[in-house]
Amino acid sequence: xxxxxxxxxxxxxxxxxxxxxxxxxxxxxxxxxxxxxxxxxxxxxxxxxxxxxxxxxxxxxxxxxxxxxxxxxxxxxxxxxxxxxxxxxxxxxxxxxxxxxxxxxxxxxxxxxxxxxxxxxxxxxxxxxxxxxxxxxxxxxxxxxxxxxxxxxxxxxxxxxxxxxxxxxxxxxxxxxxxxxxxxxxxxxxxxxxxxxxxxxxxxxxxxxxxxxxxxxxxxxxxxxxxxxxxxxxxxxxxxxxxxxx
Amino acid sequence: xxxxxxxxxxxxxxxxxxxxxxxxxxxxxxxxxxxxxxxxxxxxxxxxxxxxxxxxxxxxxxxxxxxxxxxxxxxxxxxxxxxxxxxxxxxxxxxxxxxxxxxxxxxxxxxxxxxxxxxxxxxxxxxxxxxxxxxxxxxxxxxxxxxxxxxxxxxxxxxxxxxxxxxxxxxxxxxxxxxxxxxxxxxxxxxxxxxxxxxxxxxxxxxxxxxxxxxxxxxxxxxxxxxxxxxxxxxxxxxxxxxxxxxxxxxxxxxxxxxxxxxxxxxxxxxxxxxxxxxxxxxxxxxxxxxxxxxxxxxxxxxxxxxxxxxxxxxxxxxxxxxxxxxxxxxxxxxxxxxxxxxxxxxxxxxxxxxxxxxxxxxxxxxxxxxxxxxxxxxxxxxxxxxxxxxxxxxxxxxxxxxxxxxxxxxxxxxxxxxxxxxxxxxxxxxxxxxxxxxxxxxxxxxxxxxxxxxxxxxxxxxxxxxxxxxxxxxxxxxxxxxxxxxxxxxxxxxxxxxxxxxxxxxxxxxxxxxxxxxxxxxxxxxxxxxxxxxxxxxxxxxxxxxxxxxxxxxxxxxxxxx
Numbered sequence: 001x002x003x004x005x006x007x008x009x010x011x012x013x014x015x016x017x018x019x020x021x022x023x024x025x026x027x028x029x030x031x032x033x034x035x036x037x038x039x040x041x042x043x044x045x046x047x048x049x050x051x052x053x054x055x056x057x058x059x060x061x062x063x064x065x066x067x068x069x070x071x072x073x074x075x076x077x078x079x080x081x082x083x084x085x086x087x088x089x090x091x092x093x094x095x096x097x098x099x100x101x102x103x104x105x106x107x108x109x110x111x112x113x114x115x116x117x118x119x120x121x122x123x124x125x126x127x128x129x130x131x132x133x134x135x136x137x138x139x140x141x142x143x144x145x146x147x148x149x150x151x152x153x154x155x156x157x158x159x160x161x162x163x164x165x166x167x168x169x170x171x172x173x174x175x176x177x178x179x180x181x182x183x184x185x186x187x188x189x190x191x192x193x194x195x196x197x198x199x200x201x202x203x204x205x206x207x208x209x210x211x212x213x214x215x216x217x218x219x220x221x222x223x224x225x226x227x228x229x230x231x232x233x234x235x236x237x238x239x240x241x242x243x244x245x246x
Numbered sequence: 247x248x249x250x251x252x253x254x255x256x257x258x259x260x261x262x263x264x265x266x267x268x269x270x271x272x273x274x275x276x277x278x279x280x281x282x283x284x285x286x287x288x289x290x291x292x293x294x295x296x297x298x299x300x301x302x303x304x305x306x307x308x309x310x311x312x313x314x315x316x317x318x319x320x321x322x323x324x325x326x327x328x329x330x331x332x333x334x335x336x337x338x339x340x341x342x343x344x345x346x347x348x349x350x351x352x353x354x355x356x357x358x359x360x361x362x363x364x365x366x367x368x369x370x371x372x373x374x375x376x377x378x379x380x381x382x383x384x385x386x387x388x389x390x391x392x393x394x395x396x397x398x399x400x401x402x403x404x405x406x407x408x409x410x411x412x413x414x415x416x417x418x419x420x421x422x423x424x425x426x427x428x429x430x431x432x433x434x435x436x437x438x439x440x441x442x443x444x445x446x447x448x449x450x451x452x453x454x455x456x457x458x459x460x461x462x463x464x465x466x467x468x469x470x471x472x473x474x475x476x477x478x479x480x481x482x483x484x485x486x487x488x489x490x491x492x493x494x495x496x497x498x499x500x501x502x503x504x505x506x507x508x509x510x511x512x513x514x515x516x517x518x519x520x521x522x523x524x525x526x527x528x529x530x531x532x533x534x535x536x537x538x539x540x541x542x543x544x545x546x547x548x549x550x551x552x553x554x555x556x557x558x559x560x561x562x563x564x565x566x567x568x569x570x571x572x573x574x575x576x577x578x579x580x581x582x583x584x585x586x587x588x589x590x591x592x593x594x595x596x597x598x599x600x601x602x603x604x605x606x607x608x609x610x611x612x613x614x615x616x617x618x619x620x621x622x623x624x625x626x627x628x629x630x631x632x633x634x635x636x637x638x639x640x641x642x643x644x645x646x647x648x649x650x651x652x653x654x655x656x657x658x659x660x661x662x663x664x665x666x667x668x669x670x671x672x673x674x675x676x677x678x679x680x681x682x683x684x685x686x687x688x689x690x691x692x693x694x695x696x697x698x699x700x701x702x703x704x705x706x707x708x709x710x711x712x713x714x715x716x717x718x719x720x721x722x723x724x725x726x727x728x729x730x731x732x733x734x735x736x737x738x739x740x741x742x743x744x745x746x747x748x749x750x751x752x753x754x755x756x757x758x759x760x761x762x763x764x765x766x767x768x769x770x771x772x773x774x775x776x777x778x779x780x781x782x783x784x785x786x787x788x789x790x791x792x793x794x795x796x797x798x799x800x801x802x803x804x805x806x807x808x809x
Contacts, residue, residue, distance in 0.1 A: 057490060061302035076489065138300060140283045142363070144486070150363050154283040156290070156300075174488075178281035179303040182490045221488070 036210030038232040042240040043203045044218055046085040051077065051246060056182045063137040064114035064180060074182075075119055077222050077246075084202020085244055087120040088220045089172065089188040091195035092206065093227065095214035100192045102126035106163065109175065109185060111139050111155070116175065116185035120221070122195035123187055125169055133160045139183075144174045148189065171219060186221060211236075218242040252328055253390040259321040259345075260383035264507060266318050267376050269311045271503040274427055275496045277485060278304030279364050285357040288312065315353060322349040325386060338389045341382060348379040366429035373424035377417060380507060381514040388518055400523050405454050407615030409517040412446045412464075414620045416510045418627060419443055423506060425631075427499070430484050435631035438638065440475060442623050444468060460516045467509045474502040524612075535603035539586045539614060540579030540621070547797075548578045548673045554801050555677025555692055558754060558808070563681075566633060570680035573629035574641055574673060580621025581645040581669075587614045588653045596718040598711055618649075629680070636679040644669040644676075660723040660730075663704050671696035691748045695800070698745050701738035702774055703793040705731050709777075709786040732778035735789075739774040743767030749804060759807040763800060770796050 054074040058064040078086040106128035110117040114135060123129055133139050133155040141153040147168040155162070166173070170189045177183035188195060196204035206216070211234040217227045223244040230238055273279050281304030282288050288296040288309050293316055301309050322345050329335075329342030352375050359368040388394060419439045425432040447468045454461050478498045483491060552574045556567050586593070586604050590611060593599035603609040622645050630638030652666035671693045678689035708715060708722040709731060715722045724731045746767050750760035773792040777785040 060304075060306070063302065074490075137302060138289055138305060140281055142280050142283075152280050152283040152363055154289050176488075178278055178308075179305050181277055181304065184488050 036208050037235045038209045038211055039205060039207040039237040040209065040214070040216060040230055040232070040240060041203070041205040041207075041237060042242070043201070044085045044088040044090070044198050044220075044242045044244065045202070046079050046083060046244050048245040050079055053077075058114060058180075058182070061114065061137055061180060063135065067113040067135070072113075072115070075115070076184075080200050080202050082202065084198065085220060085223075086198055086200060086202065087118075088198040088202075088204075088218050088242070088244075089120055089122060089186070089195065090198070090204045090206070090216065090218045090242070091122060091171070091188060091190050092192065092209070093171075093215045093217040095212055096192050096194070097212075098192075098210070100124070103193070104128075106130045108132060109141075109187070111135055111141075111177070111183070114139075114177075114180050114183060116177075116183055118197065119184070120172075120186045120197050121188070122197060123166065123189050124193060124195075125166060125189060125191045127165075129164045129166070129187070131155070131162050131164060133158060138179055139177050140179055142176050142178055144176065146170060146173070148173060171217075172221075184221075188219065210234075216240070218244075220244055222246075249332075249390075250392070252325075252332070253387065253392070255321065255325055255328070256383065256387040256390045259318065259325055260380070260387050260511075262314070262318050262321055263376075263380045263383050264504075264511070266311070266314045267380060267507045268500065268504045269307070269314050270373070270376060271500045272496075273307045273311050274369075274485075275491075275500045276304060276307045277491070278307040279369075280308075280360065281305045282308045282312075282360070285360045286312075312356075315356065319349050319353060322346055322383075329386070329390075335389065338386065341386045341389060345379065345382045345386060348375065348382060352376060352379060364428070366425070369428040370421065370424045373428070374417075374421045377420050377507060377510055380511060384511055384515055385518055388515065388522075394522070397522050404612055404615060405457070405520050406517075406524050406610070407612035407619075408446070408450050408453055409513065409520050410612070410616035411619040411623075412443070412450055413510070413513045413517045414616070415439065415443050415446055415623055416506070416513050418623065420503075420506050420510060422627065422631070423503065427485065432631045433479070434635055435627045435638075437479075438630050439623070439627055440472060442626075444472065446619070454516075457516060457520070460512055460519075464509065464512050464516070467505060467512065471502065471505045471509060474498060474505055478502045532608065535608040536617065539583045539603050539609065539617070541582035541585075542579075544582060545575055545578050549575055550798070550801065551673040551692070551696060552677040552680075554804065555674030555679075555689060556681045557677070557805065558674075558688055558692065559678040559681030559686075561681030566680060567677075569628065569632045570637060570677060573625045573633065573637070574676050575625070576621045576628065577625030577641045577645055578673075580618045580623075580625060581648045583614055583618035583621060584645075584649045585653050587611060587618055588649065589656075590614075592657070592718040592720065596711075596714040598714050599718075629676075633680045634683050636683060636685070637676050640672055640676045640679055644672040647672075656720045656722070658721060660721050660726040662721070663701060663708070663723060666704070667697045667700040670700050687752050688749070688754050691745075691752060691754065694745050694748065695742070696797075698738055698742045699793065699797060702735050702742070702770070702789060705735045705738075706777065706786045706789040706793065709781075710783055710790065728781075732781070735774050736771075736778055739767075739771045743771065746800060755804050755807040759803045762803040766796055766799055766803075 056072045056074055058072065080086055102124040107121060107123045108130045110132045112134040114137070131141050131153065136158045138156040141155060143151050145151070147170040148166045153162055166189045168189070169191050172186040172188050175185040175187065194206045194209060196206060198204055209232060211232055213229065213231045215227055215229050217225050219225045223246065226242045226244065228240055228242070230240060232238060284290065286293060293312055296309060326342040326346035329338050333339055352372065355368055355372040355375060359365065359372055362368060419436065422432045422436040422439055426436055447465055451461055451465050481495050482499055483495055549571050552571060553567065556570060586602060590604040593602050594605040599605065604611060604614055626638050626642045629641055648666065648669040652662055652669065655662040655665055674692035674696060675685060675689050678692070679685060705723060709724045712722065712724040716725050723734065743764060746763040747760055749755040770792050773789050777789045
């Protein structure tokens, strides 16, 4: 009886699955990258109540505490004096067709004063990342890759540098230091050069874009993402604003 | 005849192990598990060479844990060598070797989880083995004590069963707790487990009065633990949530884990002691006797109807079906064992059941009790953890109705058959709930069919063995009111025909099923009528056979119509 039932179940699985249609082969030749002339420029605004900033407690490592004259604010949400938002990663999410060779100049992730510098940055697939320890203490660099392999490096000595490359786009890949639990950095890995991170002016600019219709996404670690669809003609410059609220 | 120093070394090892568990808990609480990327070295330096001044931040917890672990490793090695070469006691020598193997494996698991960046299965295994190792060190401390050899056997009654079930349940809770910390899964199962442990503790307080000290300690720790658990639940942060943790967010989960280890220690010590007092170590029973107690044929029928519910619920996640069957199977088997446990006096009076494991004396009642409680718990928790809360609830409800309502009711009222038909009809609900997460009309239709079907099925059995049931003092309908037996059999057989067409009415099955169901129903009704006319054993047996053939055929029809 049981055997018969199992047999019927097996039969049921067999009948339940539709025959798979062969998928079309991927196009063989990718179009060569076109040096564009259009630009998306703008800024990222923060509206709403500004939360009271919290402080980082660095007492667990005396070196870190002594590396700063004053107390260090938590960097999860940094609002500039002009009301713009810092550490927002802005990039073209959809709409690009070309392939873009990665730059050979490496991006740098520095550990200085027991903080990652920069906290947020972009990088192209295949572009090297130099990870450096500028501190006189021990750091581990723990990359929580999801699409890229995760890794955990030890950098116990000041001046140590290690080079890493990433093979898959991943927005965002998080770094953490398990010695200093407040240390967090984010890396936006994309397969083109049209990405930027807002600084203390809150502005960004994506230039040399070919004409086309793009979905541009702005990412913030605490406030999530915002997207806009922007259509560009050759040589055109469009100004856009992203607004985040808590 | 063991040295007092060996005994002291054993307690030192157990104490150091407890501290090591708390240190390990601090590593996870402080999220410091990867603050030392290499292993067995610490930042390229041998463990004992790494300077204390560099134990900053997370390294303090991780490296400190490793230092303490190496100390426990040395203590265990000394203990193992001492017991193996210096002692005659077989159990003691075995425990020494088990401890040594455990500590080596534990170190390896710790290293592996660092090397592979804390994969949840390895981290959970590391946490689970830690607690098991702790129990082994306690066992060694007991066996090396001065008065261990002098303990006089006493009748412990059911104490063994309750204590063993409690230890197993607490250990499962520790594994579930580790699962929450390392994989963010199992919170609901852990809460259900907590309720189970609290219930068991209440039974222990009531039943183990002769062990006042440890039992009251256990009860006190459980109350503390529940309080810590509730607070931890509210303030804990997922392990990958960004941001710095507050002191309380670090401290409370650590205290919760430390208290958990203490509870396990006390519960295990109590169990170990009771088993010693109750006589020699339990003789290995034939596995067959244990398997028979789970009533494999009933379990098979339950699994078939569970699978039917799952299939008709419309899910094709066969992995979930496998887990659901495992959970339902374990809980059903456990319920059957508990039914055996409660009925062991009645079973002894009846020819049909005299040869069962408990009345035949093949298995100690305490073992059956512990096995039953454990199986029900593991099955339910597995369902809650891996499937959903509803399925776990249903299987626990069925176990409750079967063990604590139906089983005692057999001695009181003929109505037991109808009450017992409820848990008997729950399995397809479990399957449906496992497939869909809720119960629809279709699930209740299956429930109704099984509920009605069980009446002629069990009345036939009751008639066949009515003399036996009378000897056992069970109030089955053929004994209380023979004429009613036939009336009920006929009524339920007719109702079954109507109910069996319901799947067609609600669109679960097509014409083939409807025609087949009516034909099958009429055939079974004919057999039932013959039985009510002749009232013979032979015709009762025919009805039993017909009912046993009827149900699988109905299931096959329903499935065929769906394909």
